[in-house]
Amino acid sequence: MGKVKIVTDSTADIPAELLQKYQITVIPLKVMIENETYQDGVNLTPEAFYNKLDMMNSVPATSQPTPFEFETMYQRIREKAGEEISILSIHLSSAMSGTIQSAVLAAEAVKEEVSVEVVDSLKASYAVGILVVEAAKLAAQGAGIEGCRKKLEERKEETSVYFLVDTLEYLQKNGRIGRASALIGSLLKMKPVLSLNRDGEVYPYRKARGKKKAVAVIQEALEHQYGTRPVHIGVSHAQAEESGQELLEAAEAVLNSRSSTLTKIGSVIGSHTGRGTVSVAVTPAE
Structure with a gap:
């Protein structure tokens, strides 16, 4: 079966210490502010963002990662692992973003190299994060992809x-x-x-x-x-x-x-x- 690696996106708002502890990989979404594009949590901290927001006359625009960006991340995780793995990719509600669509397209593109299961959390912010962390705990305990996915679907409902x-x-x-x-x-x-x-x-x-x-x-x-x-x-x-x-x-x-x-x-x-x-x-x- 191989190990399970957990991927999420920056909207899960997971603290850095938990990302590191459970080896969770994060793909950033983007924010456009006055013709400048920033990567959420990478080159734009929450503090810097809210300072900019206070000075804006319009609402910032946001965009999801591209399928290619997801493909690159999935392939990098597989190469770094150096062994057979599966990826559980858990993301922001599809009612709020096209992130899920990008992840699904990427999973299809890399299926010959690595197995990727994409899950629509139907949640936002740390409501996504709390599910991701629980899935990552299971993966760290040695659970397979089916076990992680099953428990995740149960937790989504609860x-x-x-x-x-x-x-x-x-x-x-x-x-x-x-x-x-x-x-x-x-x-x-x-x-x-x-x-x-x-x-x-x-x-x-x-x-x-x-x-x-x-x-x-x-x-x-x-x-x-x-x-x-x-x-x-x-x-x-x-x-x-x-x-x-x-x-x-x-x-x-x-x-x-x-x-x-x-x-x-x-x-x-x-x-x-x-x-x-x-x-x-x-x-x-x-």
């Missing part, structure tokens, strides 16, 4: 994500607000708790009046879904570390947490959500 934005402007302008679009007018007067549906699209989970009540709505939803079941918790934030820490502590207060991660939202996801966004992702730990 992983929840809720997030709060300071403004719906970026989601609206980028067309990423999905089925929530009809409610923009009413939501602007509230603090919407947003989530992702089974198709990987943004939708309004519930409206709340103010941040404190919005966090309470998230706590109630998480406690109802997971109860005392052991879980992993991940919170990502867009230049809002204090709010991110508060959301993490709120989730830990009602859940049986086996591990928790606080990470930064990078430039691609940040282009669609804006500064101040906080998101919590939860997946079972058993």
Whole structure:
């Protein structure tokens, strides 16, 4: 069967220490700012991006890696391994990006050299990352490609994500607000708790009046879904570390947490959500 290597993209917002620990390979998406193209997380840090965002009059454009870039990465991983391997390539929701399509085309192109399984996470930011890390743990324990893929598909169904934005402007302008679009007018007067549906699209989970009540709505939803079941918790934030820490502590207060991660939202996801966004992702730990 050979070993399993894990690939994801930069929108998974996985902290560097976890990438290194579990040997996860990341392919960057791109951000276009004032005729300059940057690679998410490579030559554009979250801090630098949000500083640029504050000075822009328009919303940044983003783009997925090309099939050729994926091909090159898959081949490099195979060559570096020096042995028979399989690649599990896990990416941002296809409802938000063409990244999956590029990965699928590349997997077909290199199938004679290396076996690549492409998975649509139907998630974004660390909701992708938390799934990737769990898959990487299995691979590190020696699980084969079928075992990793099976567990990943199970975890996709059991992983929840809720997030709060300071403004719906970026989601609206980028067309990423999905089925929530009809409610923009009413939501602007509230603090919407947003989530992702089974198709990987943004939708309004519930409206709340103010941040404190919005966090309470998230706590109630998480406690109802997971109860005392052991879980992993991940919170990502867009230049809002204090709010991110508060959301993490709120989730830990009602859940049986086996591990928790606080990470930064990078430039691609940040282009669609804006500064101040906080998101919590939860997946079972058993």
